[in-house]
Structures are given as C-alpha cells and as structure tokens.
Amino acid sequence: MGDRYEPIIVVFACNWCSYAAIDLAGTSRLHYPPNVRVIKVMCSGRVDPQFVLEAFADGADGVIVAGCHPPADCHYQNGNIKALRRFTLFKRILARLGIEKERFRLEWISASEAKKWVEVVNEMVNELRKLGPLKNRVEVRRLVEA
Amino acid sequence: MSKPKVAWYWCASCGGCEESFVDLAEKLLDVFGAVDIVFCPVAMDYKKEDVENMPDKSITVSFINGGVRLEEHLEMVKLLRRKSDIVVAYGACSSWGGIPGLANLYNVKEIIDRKYKEVPTVVNLNNITPREETEVDIDGYRVKLSLPRVLDRLYPLDQVIDVDYYIPGCPPTSEVFWNALNILLSGELPPKGSILGAGSKSLCDTCPLNETKPDKLELTELKRIANTIPKLDECLLAQGYICLGPVTRGGCGALCINANMPCTGCFGPLDGIIDYGGKAASYIASIISYDELEELEKVYDSIPDWVGILYKYYLAASKLGGRIRRKKEVVKDG
Ligand code: SF4
Numbered sequence: 001m002g003d004r005y006e007p008i009i010v011v012f013a014c015n016w017c018s019y020a021a022i023d024l025a026g027t028s029r030l031h032y033p034p035n036v037r038v039i040k041v042m043c044s045g046r047v048d049p050q051f052v053l054e055a056f057a058d059g060a061d062g063v064i065v066a067g068c069h070p071p072a073d074c075h076y077q078n079g080n081i082k083a084l085r086r087f088t089l090f091k092r093i094l095a096r097l098g099i100e101k102e103r104f105r106l107e108w109i110s111a112s113e114a115k116k117w118v119e120v121v122n123e124m125v126n127e128l129r130k131l132g133p134l135k136n137r138v139e140v141r142r143l144v145e146a
Numbered sequence: 147m148s149k150p151k152v153a154w155y156w157c158a159s160c161g162g163c164e165e166s167f168v169d170l171a172e173k174l175l176d177v178f179g180a181v182d183i184v185f186c187p188v189a190m191d192y193k194k195e196d197v198e199n200m201p202d203k204s205i206t207v208s209f210i211n212g213g214v215r216l217e218e219h220l221e222m223v224k225l226l227r228r229k230s231d232i233v234v235a236y237g238a239c240s241s242w243g244g245i246p247g248l249a250n251l252y253n254v255k256e257i258i259d260r261k262y263k264e265v266p267t268v269v270n271l272n273n274i275t276p277r278e279e280t281e282v283d284i285d286g287y288r289v290k291l292s293l294p295r296v297l298d299r300l301y302p303l304d305q306v307i308d309v310d311y312y313i314p315g316c317p318p319t320s321e322v323f324w325n326a327l328n329i330l331l332s333g334e335l336p337p338k339g340s341i342l343g344a345g346s347k348s349l350c351d352t353c354p355l356n357e358t359k360p361d362k363l364e365l366t367e368l369k370r371i372a373n374t375i376p377k378l379d380e381c382l383l384a385q386g387y388i389c390l391g392p393v394t395r396g397g398c399g400a401l402c403i404n405a406n407m408p409c410t411g412c413f414g415p416l417d418g419i420i421d422y423g424g425k426a427a428s429y430i431a432s433i434i435s436y437d438e439l440e441e442l443e444k445v446y447d448s449i450p451d452w453v454g455i456l457y458k459y460y461l462a463a464s465k466l467g468g469r470i471r472r473k474k475e476v477v478k479d480g
C-alpha cells in the first residue's frame with residue numbers, strides 16, 4: 001500500500017443479506033479498496049455495541065455494521081430492528097466520546113446489492129483517508145506507564 | 147503470630163469510601179482486634195517516608211480507594227504496590243474510575259477553566275488558577291510552593307499498577323466490605339482479579355421489585371427522576387426509568403431501589419461484560435418499542451446526557467477510556 005495512510009475498516013456483516021452481497025461483489029469481479037476486514041455474523045441484531053468499541057480500541061479506523069433492510073427483510077424477523085434501535089443510540093455515545101460520525105456506519109445491504117456495498121466502502125475509505133488514523137488518539141491511555 | 151498489617155490509602159476520593167469503613171460501627175473493634183493498621187492518611191498521621199521505610203511486601207493488604215488523578219497518587223500507589231502482598235481496588239473510582247472518571251470527557255485545561263472561571267457561582271476577578279509552582283513571601287522569606295501535577299486524565303487503579311482484587315460500590319456497603327475482609331483474612335484467597343464481597347448475580351435477580359418486571363419489556367418513552375416521581379411498587383424500568391439493574395452486579399442490597407431510585411450501576415458490570423456503557427446502551431435501546439428512526443430519535447432526545455447515565459462509574463475503564471483527543475491536545479496536557 002506504499003506510504004499513503006490506509007484506514008482499516010472492520011465490518012460486521014449479517015450472513016443472510018450483507019455477507020451474501022459482499023460475496024456477490026467478489027463473484028461479479030467488482031473492484032473495491034482492500035481496506036475492509038469482514039466478520040460474518042448470523043444477524044445484525046447479534047452485533048453488540050461493545051464489539052464496535054473493542055474494534056476501535058484495537059486499532060480500527062472505522063466500523064460498519066451491515067444487515068438486511070428494515071422492516072421485514074431480516075431472516076430472524078426483527079434482528080435488524082434491534083440493530084437500528086441500538087446503533088441509533090450508540091451513535092450519540094460515539095459522538096460524545098470524540099469518534100467522528102464518518103467512522104461508524106449502519107448500512108442496510110441486501111443480498112443483491114453488491115454495487116451498494118462497493119459504493120459504501122469507497123465512500124468510507126475516502127472519508128477516513130481525510131480524517132487520518134484513530135489509533136494515535138486511543139494510545140493516550142497508555143501514557144502513564146510510559 | 148503477629149497480626150496482618152493493613153494499609154488504607156485514598157487517591158481522588160470523595161470520602162464516601164472511608165465512610166463505609168467507619169460505618170462498620172462496633173464491628174470496627176473486631177477489625178482493630180484482627181489487624182494492625184499501619185498506614186491510613188484519613189485518620190492517622192504517617193508520612194510517605196514511614197511507608198518507604200517498611201520492608202517490601204510487609205503490608206498484608208492495601209485498600210486503595212479513589213481514582214488516580216495526580217502525580218502524588220501515582221507515586222503512592224506504586225510505593226504501596228511494592229510494600230504490599232495484596233492490593234485491593236476499593237470502590238467504583240478505584241475499580242473503574244467512578245464519577246470523577248467522567249472528567250475524562252474533558253482535558254485538564256477545560257476542567258480547570260470550568261471550575262475556576264466558568265461555573266456560575268464562581269467569582270474570580272483576577273483569573274487565578276492553580277499552578278504547579280508558585281513563589282510567595284512569608285515573613286520576609288521568598289518561599290517556593292508546589293502542588294502535585296494533575297495527570298492528563300483519571301486512571302482506574304489497574305491501569306497504573308497490578309491489582310489483586312476489587313471491592314465494588316460507590317461506596318461499597320459496610321456489609322460488602324466486611325464480607326471481603328473476612329475472605330482476605332480467611333487465608334483462602336480466591337483467584338486474582340476476583341470481585342470480593344458481592345456475588346455474581348445481577349441486581350435485578352435480587353431486586354424486591356423483580357416480580358413486577360415483565361419478561362418482555364417494551365418502552366414507548368423514557369422518564370427521568372429529575373421531573374417525575376416513580377410509583378413505589380413497580381419495576382422502575384417497566385415504568386420507563388433507566389434502571390441499570392439488568393447489567394449491574396448485585397450485592398448492594400438494592401439500596402437505591404428501596405429508596406425509589408433507579409440503579410445507576412455503582413456495583414459495576416456483570417461478569418462477561420467488556421464495556422459497561424456499551425452493554426447498557428445495547429440493553430436499553432433494544433427495549434424501546436419503536437421501529438422507525440424518527441420515533442427512536444425522539445425518545446433518545448428526551449435524555450440529555452447518555453454518556454453520563456450509562457457510563458456514570460465506568461468511563462475511565464471503558465474501551466476508549468473517555469473522550470478521544472487529538473494528538474496536539476495530548477501533548478498540551480502531558
Ligand atoms: S467510589 Fe464513590 S464513595 Fe468511593 S471515593 Fe468514589 S465517589 Fe466516593
């Protein structure tokens with residue numbers, strides 16, 4: 001990747017819609033930047049805000065939680081609604097903790113929306129390149145031991 | 147055989163933790179009978195040198211309460227760590243930062259400006275703020291006075307030294323402290339990192355209102371005790387008050403619930419929770435019964451300070467430790 005700063009984006013993608021879309025992007029040979037690290041989960045309703053915090057603390061510059069379109073696409077009926085309730089609140093908390101809004105996205109991506117997936121990744125990578133790394137900032141916690 | 151030696155030190159503390167010790171009342175006599183208190187700045191006049199002169203590991207247990215906010219605290223807890231066999235983080239501040247840990251939302255300059263210049267009740271015509279060093283004339287002599295440096299943020303004890311055990315609460319009840327003390331003196335020590343004196347059940351599990359808590363909660367609004375009074379005999383969460391009993395360790399005796407106050411989380415996270423505020427947000431949000439963004443935002447708007455509520459005692463120990471600051475801010479503080 002050369003000397004240019006490359007953000008790392010952790011993606012929690014649901015098995016039934018979003019992960020299938022990511023797969024489809026691959027089999028359709030769509031191109032997108034290699035900055036994403038995708039973690040498959042069964043449902044966006046299984047993604048706990050704690051996982052997102054852990055990802056940021058461990059060096060992610062951005063996080064995407066991706067699931068099936070509300071209201072009714074969720075394989076488990078309302079997991080995506082649970083995700084909507086959780087991350088709508090959680091975004092407020094992230095903002096208060098100094099995490100810029102560009103660093104976290106809740107996205108609805110159906111199994112056929114490979115193109116949307118590519119757009120989302122492109123857009124986020126561009127935004128994060130402008131913001132720069134989050135890592136430098138989190139390291140403040142270890143100041144005392146140094 | 148000589149009695150076990152106990153030290154008790156306070157860092158950034160409100161005095162409540164010391165109070166919980168005094169609240170042992172007549173049981174204090176048993177404590178004094180069972181242990182020798184060798185260092186306790188709140189009640190006894192010993193100096194740092196006295197601790198320095200003790201042999202390493204000669205103190206059986208040091209109880210340390212309050213968060214680490216000053217260079218002085220840092221020095222003292224490192225010294226006590228060296229001199230002690232067992233170090234116990236006592237209370238919410240020492241365990242996770244506690245209420246003073248909420249100051250990690252601001253940098254040192256913002257805190258000092260707020261306290262010494264901006265608070266509406268402060269009149270500070272000459273804009274005097276504390277400095278680490280200052281010179282004054284006393285009886286014709288030029289004297290240099292100094293204060294310990296304020297650290298860039300508040301640190302829970304285990305972010306600066308190795309901690310063996312935790313005693314939860316803000317403050318821990320004297321019952322919890324008594325249980326913990328008995329465990330420590332029994333000689334049968336639990337695994338390192340254990341929470342002493344409280345169980346592993348959630349507060350809800352032990353709450354007198356638990357029978358009125360429905361299996362499936364669906365809230366259409368959130369209420370605040372600032373402007374409404376809860377009913378006495380119904381689960382506070384079911385009434386719409388943010389009660390953190392479902393994610394908080396029990397063992398406090400449901401003191402707040404019995405006083406008609408929702409749980410604010412001072413006994414800290416249940417086992418398995420890696421970020422208390424994150425978990426609390428997850429739980430509370432999932433029981434808001436709306437499915438549309440707009441309606442959800444409206445409910446969330448009704449609570450002015452989410453971080454203050456969900457991270458009341460835990461912000462400094464959270465995954466991010468407080469507000470993430472830009473690099474140049476850090477240099478300025480450091
Ligand atoms: S834990 Fe609570 S009682 Fe103890 S020092 Fe902190 S604020 Fe005070």
Ligand code: SF4
Nearest residue numbers: 350353381382389391
């Ligand atoms: S939510 Fe609060 S009031 Fe309701 S049972 Fe749990 S601790 Fe008790």
